[in-house]
Amino acid sequence: MIDKRVTSFEQALAGIEDGSTILVSGFGNAGSPIELLEALVDQGARDLTVVSNNAGEGEFGLAALMRAGRVRKIICSYPITSGSVVVDELHAAGKIELEVAPQGTISERMRAAAAGIGGFYTRTSAGTRLGEGKETREFDGHPHVLERPLKGDVALLRAKTGDRWGNLVYNMTARNFGPTVAMAADLTIAQVDETVDAGELDPEIIVTPGIFVDRVLRVPRRA
Amino acid sequence: MGLDRNQIAWRIAQDIADGSYVNLGIGMPELVADYIPEGREIVFHSENGLLGMGPKPPKDREDHDLMNAGKKPVTLVPGGAYFHHTDSFLMIRGGHLDLCVLGAYQISEAGDLANWATDSDKRLPAVGGAMDLAAGTPRVVAMTTHCARDGTPKLLGECTFPLTAAGVVDRVYTDLAVVDVTPAGFVAREIVDGMTLDELRDRTGARLTAAENPGILKAPALGHAAG
Helix, strand or coil, X not given: CCCCEECCHHHHHCCCCCXXXXXXXXXXXXXXXXXXXXXXXXXCCCCEEEECCCCXXXXXXXXXXXXXXXXXXXXXXXXXXXXXXXXXXHHHCCCCEEEECCHHHHHHHHHHHHHCCCCEEECCCCCCHHHCCCCEEEECCEEEEEECCCCEEEEEEEXXXXXXXXXXXXXXXXXXXXXXXXXXXXXXXXXXXXXXXXXXXXXXXXXECHHHCCEEEECCCCC | CCCCHHHHHHHHHHCCCCCCEEEECCCHHHHHHHHCCCCCCCEEEECCCEEEEEXXXXXXXXXXXXXXXXXXXXXXXXXXXXXXXXHXXXXXXXXXXXXXXXXXXXXXCCCCEECCCCCCCCCCCCCCCHHHHHHHCCCEEEECCCECXXXXXXXXCCCCCCCCECXXXXXXXXXXEEEEXXXXXXXXXXXXXXXXXXXXXXXXXXCEEEEEEEEEECCCCCCCCCC
């Protein structure tokens, strides 16, 4: 019998190794798996590469993982948010590597990894500083840069409801990167507001099919 | 003499056709949504997975799972939809939107846009969705003051700040003029009341010509009507 629901952070995060690439959902705090990220501090994996649209704020969630010195490198599109103090400090101290890339390029690179695509050309960043050093080809009169897939060893994401088979539905714009990171990693771990049995979610509205999800942990939503 | 930011937003809104799918950049362009003429239905896209974005909710109805690209609480209008990030950027990069309105540090006469970084910036580099929007949207218009605070022109022969995308801007709306980017360079379509073409040229860092019958750029006094 398949039951992807786990009951503790230890079970949810078991086996994440040092040096892993971790894909993280969320746009700002909406959809960010804050509790999983904090539990990863206790789990102990280090030397991590984190892919996340933003680079954490305050001292919680991703910022707490960075503060604990576990993140070697962060790939993101927008590290500046109100209260993004930890990434500022670590970067100024030379303690974290920062790679900034266009938001749609990060998203599409993960989708390419999920879809078995070896690379793709896009107009985004062609002729700019962020496109420098990338192979460039002209299609239909416009320069395009070559982008390679971005695959995760692990994806951490937050959804609204997960069922026994790992099917997921989301809440409004907290969906954001969740479905993409879920598809693009070898081990996908979802924290959800509630879990249900198989068959309880309307199959017409399932956003992430369970094939992409390995573990589901219920974490009550913060007020 | 020049328009204020709400008036520039009003002027841009007059040009957005009924039924358009539009992305408004973070900051000043967000004001455009307040001035869509009565009777036009415009669908606003937000990069974080939203079509049909409505105004901000009352304080007691805010939900931190319903945000705009600036991470502020918004609402969804009837007919609106949520979707995930890759679909959202597919809409942007695949040219499915009709228009985006972006802020600008500089625009070149070739339509190059610089709006994401300045070399004097002490903050970390941050690009967000700016390059995707600029490169992917069929019509890109810039909303900006004609000159920077220190008086330096923002419409230039070439941008000196790092580019967001090359050759993408179609039109620039400023406090002083509406300027098209054409193969022949900048062409003023409208100039604010009381300003001559030569005076506008003095405030422009590139060759500027005027359309055959340039109009007068004007907008109603909007007071504090904007949200």
